[in-house]
Amino acid sequence: MLDAYETVESWMMARNKLNPGKLIPAMMRYVSEPHAKNETHEVIKYLEFCVKDLNNEDPGVHNLLLSLYSKKADESQLLQFLDTKFGSGQANGPEFFYEPQYALRLCLQAKRMRACVRIYSMMSMHEEAVALALRVDLELAKAEADKVEDDEELRKKLWLKVAKHVIEQEKGVKRENIKKAIEFLSETNNLLKIEDILPFFPDFVLIDDFKEEICKSLKDYNSQIEQLKAEMDDATRGADNIRSDIGALAQRFTVIDREEECGVCRRKILTVGGLHQVGRSYTSVGHMAPFYVFPCGHAFHANCLIAHVTRCTSQVQAARILNLQKQLSLMDRKAAKDNGGTGNGESTVSSAPTVDKLRSQLDDAVASECPFCGDLMIKEISLPFILPGESVEKASWEIKPQPASQKILPMTMSI
Structure with a gap:
């Protein structure tokens, strides 16, 4: 490009008259040239205009913009681009127009780990997302584990992975680390219990450190057992009532009038x-x-x-x-x-x-x-008034016309 600024401005003025996909070779020549750190990246400016203002859906355009974001030192624009999901507002359309496998490869090469976690999550690869997030930020891993709502088993598995990381981070021996791991249970919204994380602790940890939490867990189990007993008692009483009703039904009688x-x-x-x-x-x-x-x-x-x-x-x-x-x-x-x-x-x-x-x-x-x-x-x-087998009975009720020779005599009544 001879003058990148004027060229991009003319492209933006042309709006939809130009096909951005056919301009990619020219943009790549500009990208390959060295630029100052504070210089406005004209290609990024034009691609953002195409995506945000013109609602361009060309995967090549989105892939190029994502690759340019991944090369920037600041990861915020890349994360914002991934979170925007430009295709999510369309009915029966994709949430994004870039290729997720290509985006993941770019972000891994550029060591943009937070972006990789987002892409794993978008691809429903939640276990990989949590495993990678634990290498970056514990809070990010918790947020990823909490995203799974429709699969309780998978959600528990992800939280167990986070719990294991929390316990093994300091080898789980110091009392303050043990308390930190126990406090972590409250963040799972009762999804994990003390018995779920005990296998992650070393064998020589004192039981006194878990005394309060174990007593709380046993109390919860006792409440559940009492509730089950109450439900069983209700079911037993219901069965007894049904048996009594059946027995009373067998002994029920009625009085018949002899003229019935x-x-x-x-x-x-x-x-x-x-x-x-x-x-x-x-x-x-x-x-x-x-x-x-x-x-x-x-x-x-x-x-x-x-x-x-x-x-x-x-x-x-x-x-x-x-x-x-x-x-x-x-x-x-x-x-x-x-x-x-x-x-x-x-x-x-x-x-x-x-x-x-x-x-x-x-x-x-x-x-x-x-x-x-x-x-x-x-x-x-819905049944007919006269059944097919009652044709003889039907014929007997027919009113036959009188012969013309017969005369109907008038009847006189005197009062």
Whole structure:
């Protein structure tokens, strides 16, 4: 450049009409020339103008500016450039436009260790950032360890690395150094405890130096144990209450009026077996057909309830109910055959738990809620008023037009 100042001023006046990337060879010739310490670096001035004012996103421009910052004795401009992250304001864009690997290599060559720590952190290489920061500044290492928020395990690992450095810095023998290490625990926001850092101390350290902190740790553990005991007691009481409720539920009863009708067939619930056939797999009460009574007051014969639920529920649930009925019927026939003469009764006793289990599953399937008060009634809204199988019934209600030959005689009424 013949006159660097005037050249850069003309470039800045041209603004976006020039492509800064194509001007890099000319800028490199200026950079290679010797300059006075207090002389304004015209290339840095122009590159800063491109990045800050023109929002240039060319990686070559950003890389060149970063390399020039790394060669300056004052590291503040380099750190400020790294912290600015010129691309962070854009949606779905990169946080920075320079190449981080190239920037890291430059800073390592120039021994700009604080900048290297920043770059390691930007690349999510937190362990390397903390390890390098410990060689530069302890407070910088603490700040880097505290940056990790979404990974508790990694954050603890980084703080342990810092704690080990603090303890081994003076070999951890002197009483003041031990106190300093123990005070360090409060800076971790309870992330580290005394037992976490004890392995870093020499074996010959007196236990008296840790007495207060160990007692505090034991007290914390005791509080946690008491809290767990209280939670276990609450869970035990809850389980006891549930068992009591289940026991009370098994003993619950209701009173049925002898005129009470089945909600489906409208016959009396207390119908004797001759008028209403007793279904298989149910135990009849005397000569009465088995029935269900719900807390809401509705009552149904067992067979009527099964038929109603099977008709109104989904095909999958209906198939499950019919399958349970089939299994119970087969087991009833087998039990009747065994009791008929050839069996010794042992197979009947052994199959009783299976029968009870199947019957319980059938009860849950058909009687988990009242069909007139529960979700089943709501689902019936989507069913047609006249089912496909009731076409004959539908035809019987049709009003047929009268033949033209028939006359309708007027009816007179006298008062």
